[in-house]
Amino acid sequence: MEDLVRLKQTMLNITHELLSGxxxxxxxxxxxxxxxxxxxxxxxxxxxxxxxxxxxxxxCQEYKKNAKRQEKPEIATSS
Structure with a gap:
């Protein structure tokens, strides 16, 4: 029974990491x-x-779209 609870908690933690973006x-x-x-x-x-x-x-995969935006380095433009 403890294994099932641990597995559920692990899945919830993974989901939380994915959705953080x-x-x-x-x-x-x-x-x-x-x-x-x-x-x-x-x-x-x-x-x-x-x-x-x-x-x-x-x-909905919105978390993927935002993760890509965060990975892209900002390009500095010189004026």
């Missing part, structure tokens, strides 16, 4: 038994987030 994800619950741990404003359409499951959140 998402501009729509405002919070991830720390309870690994929560079925809808992600608070997202993309699917709500307003500033009040809705709770969604990790699969729905990861399927």
């Amino acid at each position: 998402c501009r729509f994800c405002v919070q991830i619950a720390s309870d690994c038994d929560d079925r809808t741990p992600v608070h997202c404003v993309k699917y709500s359409g307003c500033a009040i987030p809705v709770q969604i499951n990790a699969a729905t959140c990861l399927s």
